[in-house]
Amino acid sequence: xxxxxxxxxxxxxxxxxxxxxxxxxxxxxxxxxxxxxxxxxxxxxxxxxxxxxxxxxxxxxxxxxxxxxxxxxxxxxxxxxxxxxxxxxxxxxxxxxxxxxxxxxxxxxxxxxxxxxxxxxxxxxxxxxxxxxxxxxxxxxxxxxxxxxxxxxxxxxxxxxxxxxxxxxxxxxxxxxxxxxxxxxxxxxxxxxxxxxxxxxxxxxxxxxxxxxxxxxxxxxxxxxxxxxxxxxxxxxxxxxxxxxxxxxxxxxxxxxxxxxxxxxxxxxxxxxxxxxxxxxxxxxxxxxxxxxxxxxxxxxxxxxxxxxxxxxxxxxxxxxxxxxxxxxxxxxxxxxxxxxxxxxxxxxxxxxxxxxxxxxxxxx
Numbered sequence: 001x002x003x004x005x006x007x008x009x010x011x012x013x014x015x016x017x018x019x020x021x022x023x024x025x026x027x028x029x030x031x032x033x034x035x036x037x038x039x040x041x042x043x044x045x046x047x048x049x050x051x052x053x054x055x056x057x058x059x060x061x062x063x064x065x066x067x068x069x070x071x072x073x074x075x076x077x078x079x080x081x082x083x084x085x086x087x088x089x090x091x092x093x094x095x096x097x098x099x100x101x102x103x104x105x106x107x108x109x110x111x112x113x114x115x116x117x118x119x120x121x122x123x124x125x126x127x128x129x130x131x132x133x134x135x136x137x138x139x140x141x142x143x144x145x146x147x148x149x150x151x152x153x154x155x156x157x158x159x160x161x162x163x164x165x166x167x168x169x170x171x172x173x174x175x176x177x178x179x180x181x182x183x184x185x186x187x188x189x190x191x192x193x194x195x196x197x198x199x200x201x202x203x204x205x206x207x208x209x210x211x212x213x214x215x216x217x218x219x220x221x222x223x224x225x226x227x228x229x230x231x232x233x234x235x236x237x238x239x240x241x242x243x244x245x246x247x248x249x250x251x252x253x254x255x256x257x258x259x260x261x262x263x264x265x266x267x268x269x270x271x272x273x274x275x276x277x278x279x280x281x282x283x284x285x286x287x288x289x290x291x292x293x294x295x296x297x298x299x300x301x302x303x304x305x306x307x308x309x310x311x312x313x314x315x316x317x318x319x320x321x322x323x324x325x326x327x328x329x330x331x332x333x334x335x336x337x338x339x340x341x342x343x344x345x346x347x348x349x350x351x352x353x354x355x356x357x358x359x360x361x362x363x364x365x
Contacts, residue, residue, distance in 0.1 A: 051335035055328045065326040066109045106329030115333035124209020126314035130299045136239035141246025149254045164244045172241030173305040179233050193310045234310045250288050257283030286353050293349045297342040
């Protein structure tokens with residue numbers, strides 16, 4: 001056998017091995033996707049059951065809440081019969097499933113509109129608020145952790161620790177009220193809590209549900225600044241309330257990464273400390289980004305009070321109004337959508353973590 005043929009054989013073997021390894025990786029990813037998709041039906045069953053039970057076991061009478069205390073017994077009985085509320089709980093449960101399987105989330109007791117349409121109309125507003133606040137909280141929290149790790153014990157580190165302590169001490173809705181009072185009512189540099197745009201402004205045709213994007217799509221660029229100014233206070237209040245979570249999870253992860261062999265090797269090569277810190281962040285970013293899924297779920301609940309304060313007209317404000325009015329279909333629809341959205345976010349972040357860190361092996365799950 002010649003040298004050339006031996007080298008060619010080794011090359012073919014290496015390519016075959018790499019191809020096999022790539023095949024295993026692809027199968028591992030496909031297996032992971034399949035397992036997570038298989039988890040979706042039982043998750044939805046639990047969500048549907050929970051959303052039904054939290055309203056079915058309420059001691060109050062929805063008919064009395066909707067029709068008023070002066071309604072006659074006949075009117076109450078007719079209301080309950082039309083909605084199936086006079087049936088046994090188990091029958092109401094299966095009727096609820098039947099509507100959901102037809103894609104029907106029910107009809108609001110008060111607006112008379114399909115709950116699905118109500119949710120679709122408001123979902124974009126809430127997502128815009130949460131995503132914007134999540135990005136801002138991520139930037140501030142990670143920035144504080146990076147600066148603190150770069151200059152431990154110095155003024156920048158102590159200042160960042162103070163900001164984190166304040167963030168943990170002030171709920172977002174309290175900060176929102178304070179900012180609104182100071183910047184809007186006292187100094188007049190922020191718009192009043194009139195929603196996402198001035199009261200007299202005309203709303204553009206809804207395409208995405210995110211007002212800023214719909215303004216751009218409608219070509220109304222001159223009004224975009226007003227929309228962004230209305231977003232500033234609620235986004236800042238929500239982001240400041242959660243930056244501490246990012247700072248506190250990033251700092252220990254970053255310190256552990258900075259002590260790793262890879263980072264120490266980068267130092268021995270004479271790289272700048274800023275470059276070394278960048279490599280440390282690359283090591284620590286996966287748990288930080290994965291934690292964003294949990295914060296998304298928490299923010300989904302925290303936006304409710306903020307949306308009410310700023311008249312945001314999003315899902316959170318709508319959910320609070322529905323609870324106060326005991327609008328059962330709306331409450332159930334909100335629980336289902338919020339739970340499903342949280343599951344989808346966790347599902348997506350799981351694969352983002354894999355894309356950021358190839359060492360995560362799905363074929364071992």
